[in-house]
Amino acid sequence: EAQVTQNPRYLITVTGKKLTVTCSQNMNHEYMSWYRQDPGLGLRQIYYSMNVEVTDKGDVPEGYKVSRKEKRNFPLILESPSPNQTSLYFCASSSPLLAGAQEQYFGPGTRLTVT
């Protein structure tokens, strides 16, 4: 089954404790992206990757890091989480050509709470 998986689905942590949210897709998509969703603000792009070892900042990259060592995986790293990073996070992937014009497949989301 074609899918994007994220782990963990729910996480409560404390300020400053490093964490990683994993994202994996089995569709051989080149393009992957991370979003956060907050009430009234919609989905905002954090980072994206056009291919292995190619990553770039989205609209709200501060406080986040990503890596793309393999095509299928695109982990999101919070080196020192803060309460303003409490949010619902989605990973997404799509096919390589004209990525913006193709359907993006989203993972089920990770609800993160930072206290």
Next chain:
Amino acid sequence: RKEVEQDPGPFNVPEGATVAFNCTYSNSASQSFFWYRQDCRKEPKLLMSVYSSGNEDGRFTAQLNRASQYISLLIRDSKLSDSATYLCVVTGAPDSSYKLIFGSGTRLLVRP
């Protein structure tokens, strides 16, 4: 001004009603347009792409007005299962066509 603006709703309609949502976007160079559907606390899923000539998929009709920079979604014969949040999505300028810009969504509640 937000890049993509939608009326947050909620739109509360009876089953069988016709309901329309509008969305405006600020970047005249945007190339591609979509409606995504998001159920409560779930991931967004593509509902339909929006083409310049307008397009229809069953009970759903999407239209694009480039001159006025707005997109519409019409749902006919509403079903209870249509209750969800509908996200208007546009791509960035041609040099960033991979970037999706999301509206904050319009919530639809269909009542029996």
